Amino acid sequence: MAKYILKRIGYSIVTLFVLITLTFFMMRLLPGDPFTGEKQLPEKTMEALNAKYGLDKPLVTQYIMYLGNCLHGDLGLSLNTNRPVTTIISESFAYSFDLGIRAVIMAFVLGVLLGSIAAIKRGKATDTVCMLVALIGVSVPSFIVAAVLQYYLGLQPYLASNKTVQLFAVTGWGPANSKILPVFALAFGSLAQISRLMRTSMLDVLGQDYIKTAKAKGLSQGAIIWKHAIRNAIMPVVTVLGPITASVLTGAFVVENVFAIPGLGRYFVQGIQNYDYTMISGTTIFYGAFLIIANLVVDLAYGFIDPRVKLEEG
Amino acid sequence: MPKNLNNKVLSVKNLHVSFDTYAGEVQAVRGVTFDLHEGEVLAIVGESGCGKSVTAQTIMKLNPMPPARIPEGEVVLGEHDIVNATEKEMQKLRGKDVSMIFQDPMTCLNPTKKVGKQIVEAIVHHTHMSRAEAKEEAIKCLTQVNIPNPEERAQQYPHEFSGGMRQRAMIAMALSCNPKVLIADEPTTALDVTIQAQIMDLLAEIKEQINTAIILITHDLGVVASMADRVAVMYAGKIVETGTCEDIFYRNAHPYTQALLKSLPSVDADKKDRLVSIAGSPPDLLDPPKGCGFAARCTRCMHICREEQPPEFTVSDGHTASCWLLHEDCPSPEERGEKDV
Amino acid sequence: MANIGKIDKSRFGWVGADPEHREGLSRPSITYWRDAMKRLAKNRVALVCLIIIVLLILACALLPLFSSFSSREQHLAETNKGFFFQCQDDRYEGKNLVHIFGTDKLGRDMWTRTFEGGRVSLMIAFAAVFINLIIGMIYGGVSGYFGGVVDNIMMRIVEVVNGIPYLIVVVLLMLVLPKGIFTMVVAYATVGWTGMARLVRGQALSLKNQEFVVAAEAMGARPARIIARHLLPNALSVIIINVTLAVPSAIFTEAFLSYIGLGVPVPQPSWGMLAQEGAAVFQVYPSKLWIPAIAISITMLSFNLLGDGLRDAFDPRLRR
Numbered sequence: 001m002a003k004y005i006l007k008r009i010g011y012s013i014v015t016l017f018v019l020i021t022l023t024f025f026m027m028r029l030l031p032g033d034p035f036t037g038e039k040q041l042p043e044k045t046m047e048a049l050n051a052k053y054g055l056d057k058p059l060v061t062q063y064i065m066y067l068g069n070c071l072h073g074d075l076g077l078s079l080n081t082n083r084p085v086t087t088i089i090s091e092s093f094a095y096s097f098d099l100g101i102r103a104v105i106m107a108f109v110l111g112v113l114l115g116s117i118a119a120i121k122r123g124k125a126t127d128t129v130c131m132l133v134a135l136i137g138v139s140v141p142s143f144i145v146a147a148v149l150q151y152y153l154g155l156q157p158y159l160a161s162n163k164t165v166q167l168f169a170v171t172g173w174g175p176a177n178s179k180i181l182p183v184f185a186l187a188f189g190s191l192a193q194i195s196r197l198m199r200t201s202m203l204d205v206l207g208q209d210y211i212k213t214a215k216a217k218g219l220s221q222g223a224i225i226w227k228h229a230i231r232n233a234i235m236p237v238v239t240v241l242g243p244i245t246a247s248v249l250t251g252a253f254v255v256e257n258v259f260a261i262p263g264l265g266r267y268f269v270q271g272i273q274n275y276d277y278t279m280i281s282g283t284t285i286f287y288g289a290f291l292i293i294a295n296l297v298v299d300l301a302y303g304f305i306d307p308r309v310k311l312e313e314g
Numbered sequence: 315m316p317k318n319l320n321n322k323v324l325s326v327k328n329l330h331v332s333f334d335t336y337a338g339e340v341q342a343v344r345g346v347t348f349d350l351h352e353g354e355v356l357a358i359v360g361e362s363g364c365g366k367s368v369t370a371q372t373i374m375k376l377n378p379m380p381p382a383r384i385p386e387g388e389v390v391l392g393e394h395d396i397v398n399a400t401e402k403e404m405q406k407l408r409g410k411d412v413s414m415i416f417q418d419p420m421t422c423l424n425p426t427k428k429v430g431k432q433i434v435e436a437i438v439h440h441t442h443m444s445r446a447e448a449k450e451e452a453i454k455c456l457t458q459v460n461i462p463n464p465e466e467r468a469q470q471y472p473h474e475f476s477g478g479m480r481q482r483a484m485i486a487m488a489l490s491c492n493p494k495v496l497i498a499d500e501p502t503t504a505l506d507v508t509i510q511a512q513i514m515d516l517l518a519e520i521k522e523q524i525n526t527a528i529i530l531i532t533h534d535l536g537v538v539a540s541m542a543d544r545v546a547v548m549y550a551g552k553i554v555e556t557g558t559c560e561d562i563f564y565r566n567a568h569p570y571t572q573a574l575l576k577s578l579p580s581v582d583a584d585k586k587d588r589l590v591s592i593a594g595s596p597p598d599l600l601d602p603p604k605g606c607g608f609a610a611r612c613t614r615c616m617h618i619c620r621e622e623q624p625p626e627f628t629v630s631d632g633h634t635a636s637c638w639l640l641h642e643d644c645p646s647p648e649e650r651g652e653k654d655v
Numbered sequence: 656m657a658n659i660g661k662i663d664k665s666r667f668g669w670v671g672a673d674p675e676h677r678e679g680l681s682r683p684s685i686t687y688w689r690d691a692m693k694r695l696a697k698n699r700v701a702l703v704c705l706i707i708i709v710l711l712i713l714a715c716a717l718l719p720l721f722s723s724f725s726s727r728e729q730h731l732a733e734t735n736k737g738f739f740f741q742c743q744d745d746r747y748e749g750k751n752l753v754h755i756f757g758t759d760k761l762g763r764d765m766w767t768r769t770f771e772g773g774r775v776s777l778m779i780a781f782a783a784v785f786i787n788l789i790i791g792m793i794y795g796g797v798s799g800y801f802g803g804v805v806d807n808i809m810m811r812i813v814e815v816v817n818g819i820p821y822l823i824v825v826v827l828l829m830l831v832l833p834k835g836i837f838t839m840v841v842a843y844a845t846v847g848w849t850g851m852a853r854l855v856r857g858q859a860l861s862l863k864n865q866e867f868v869v870a871a872e873a874m875g876a877r878p879a880r881i882i883a884r885h886l887l888p889n890a891l892s893v894i895i896i897n898v899t900l901a902v903p904s905a906i907f908t909e910a911f912l913s914y915i916g917l918g919v920p921v922p923q924p925s926w927g928m929l930a931q932e933g934a935a936v937f938q939v940y941p942s943k944l945w946i947p948a949i950a951i952s953i954t955m956l957s958f959n960l961l962g963d964g965l966r967d968a969f970d971p972r973l974r975r
Contacts, residue, residue: 011818213484
């Protein structure tokens with residue numbers, strides 16, 4: 001087990017290192033330097049700025065400096081707002097995290113439920129309906145879901161009732177009714193993916209011999225599903241929680257924009273649109289580190305849930 | 315322990331089982347009749363696909379219905395009518411009155427549950443024992459099947475058990491509620507030869523110790539000889555011959571039984587005697603033959619065999635076979651024009 | 656004992672075994688591929704999806720050619736018009752032309768833009784998936800075939816690449832490279848090949864120990880030949896399924912990138928660009944988002960369903 005944990009941690013560190021390196025050199029590849037903006041700065045200022053950010057030193061030195069800064073949590077100043085990227089992240093990520101964690105939980109719980117129901121009722125109308133919903137989920141991009149939900153469930157009822165009844169708030173992130181639509185829009189795709197995976201996995205488990213053994217013991221259908229099938233069928237779903245977290249996090253770029261939630265995704269997209277390179281590279285590294293750690297946690301959690309992993313890997 | 319062979323625990327009469335598939339109705343079992351008495355070991359022998367497992371699973375109603383169907387016949391376990399029992403009633407019977415061990419112990423235990431827990435589950439379901447009592451009972455069961463360090467073993471997961479040990483655990487689980495009937499569906503097929511012998515010895519030991527009747531399903535006639543009281547040979551969904559071990563091995567009357575025995579390797583056989591395989595394969599039960607199911611592969615087949623199903627003929631007391639050759643009007647081989655192929 | 660009447664002796668005449676009928680269980684043998692195709696042909700949903708995909712591709716390839724308007728041509732007098740709007744631009748006076756899907760905020764014909772956008776989106780998706788396929792097959796084939804240390808190192812690399820969130824890398828690449836279709840393909844292919852590589856490697860590992868490969872090796876075939884002639888064709892079914900399911904994810908990526916402002920350069924239309932423009936005016940002109948949204952969704956849905964159908968057809972375990 002210890003070996004397994006160490007191996008996973010080792011991979012994560014290497015991956016993070018590769019990501020930081022990649023980001024650094026990509027940013028250096030950008031045409032021009034960060035200070036050749038629209039208005040021409042005086043030469044003195046340019047030199048001062050270049051010295052301040054170490055841009056006058058050789059590339060290798062810059063790279064080592066950059067690595068060191070990343071380790072200290074210094075991701076530079078946003079070119080647009082002139083505020084430290086770390087500050088922006090720490091302010092805005094709370095919203096993104098709140099939104100994301102709700103979406104992941106919703107996707108997982110509902111996805112597992114929907115997939116299980118579909119598998120148990122295989123071939124019946126319930127199955128067809130569940131899988132149709134899931135299919136729509138994997139086939140409609142989240143920004144479309146977000147825009148449609150915002151308009152038809154948020155804005156239209158509000159306007160139709162002469163601005164008296166507001167079922168769901170259309171923008172912001174505060175009261176409960178402002179959270180439902182964004183969370184759902186963000187979770188829908190992952191929910192669909194999980195339910196499809198869960199259905200396959202559940203069907204696979206239900207066909208296993210040990211389910212027959214449980215039935216031969218005299219257990220009821222409910223007890224078999226609850227005590228034997230679900231737990232085993234969930235394992236493959238747990239392994240995709242890492243990628244699901246990633247897709248929720250990137251999906252948030254869009255959903256936060258649609259619903260005007262002041263999260264990190266929104267700043268990231270704004271950074272892209274304003275060519276705010278330090279903001280982009282800083283956020284990229286932060287996102288990367290976050291997802292790598294999330295993956296690590298999922299992997300380790302899987303090692304604890306599935307008793308078979310210990311023997312094989314440890 | 316004295317055994318009372320008159321105490322009937324299971325009676326199967328003219329059982330038919332069909333599966334509705336997209337290609338049509340597969341008649342997997344086509345009229346099987348047998349009785350099982352307390353403490354008796356009945357072996358059901360036959361090629362794969364002959365309906366022996368389906369018969370066994372129908373006794374516990376383990377086949378999902380649909381696609382499975384019982385168009386005809388009755389199964390009486392103790393005083394319970396299985397064919398008409400509801401799922402609720404079956405849940406009380408399964409594991410308590412009749413239990414089953416399966417072919418592959420590697421896949422029959424839930425890999426994510428501790429072995430002890432899986433046994434406790436069965437005990438708690440059928441008795442009023444508390445979990446702690448059930449745990450003790452489970453350990454007793456593990457001891458009974460000769461698993462060393464049962465307390466420790468009960469806390470382990472199936473992957474920490476060897477194949478033979480898993481099958482022992484399966485047997486312990488099956489016996490945990492003292493069932494009247496134990497169905498062993500090819501219990502040694504997936505195991506190494508040496509382990510096979512150990513498991514068979516264990517079953518023989520259990521047979522001596524308790525009064526549980528055993529249905530032993532196998533395609534291996536060698537396994538049968540050592541412990542069966544009676545043998546039923548199945549072919550194409552029917553029992554073609556039944557009798558004691560001696561009847562089947564030395565006084566067999568059905569060409570299929572004879573062919574099956576000829577295909578069995580034996581140590582003391584003459585070197586000249588070659589193993590004879592049975593050419594062909596069992597008939598498609600989607601569209602079963604009109605006459606005897608074995609007719610197309612039988613070297614002694616006659617006209618009538620292809621036209622009419624043979625009834626059951628009594629060879630001697632307790633020994634029956636379904637073959638037209640046994641009919642009183644059947645003339646001698648010379649008169650039939652039989653040639654040795 | 657059954658009680659039957661006397662039976663005529665003639666009926667007991669010996670006939671012996673019947674070699675023609677004794678193979679009871681064997682049904683007419685069909686090859687794996689024909690069997691799979693037969694099952695696919697029975698799957699009506701998958702067939703309909705296949706037809707939709709073919710029609711979509713044809714429409715995107717041909718319709719813009721026959722359209723009276725070009726996708727970049729602006730009719731500034733008739734912006735944001737609805738369906739079947741009669742064109743009043745002087746250039747087309749008296750021709751009685753209709754903007755079938757209406758016009759966008761610059762008065763460009765939505766019908767032309769939708770299908771030309773589809774052409775771009777599909778082209779990006781197909782090219783990206785194709786490149787992934789090539790890289791993945793070579794990488795996975797080599798890794799799986801050679802095994803041992805080579806496999807170990809190559810798979811570690813895959814693991815690291817896989818650990819980097821792909822959309823973030825794509826975003827980075829899109830920033831660095833000049834905007835355009837080619838960049839999108841490169842960006843997607845840089846990180847997208849790992850899945851295919853893993854898949855092919857798994858197939859190669861399981862196939863390479865089978866007798867026919869050992870036989871080819873024994874006869875002195877070179878590794879490249881064995882990979883190309885023996886391993887890949889056998890892994891083909893898995894690859895086809897995967898490719899079909901990779902197309903919607905590429906289409907999604909294109910739409911996503913366009914939406915956050917990293918799409919193809921204006922005025923080039925693509926479904927993602929159209930969706931982005933549509934989303935901006937959605938609350939006033941819903942159809943401007945609905946058209947690309949439906950196009951994207953139908954395409955993704957069709958590919959997903961076709962992929963499911965192919966999987967059911969190729970995977971005999973799911974045989975019902």
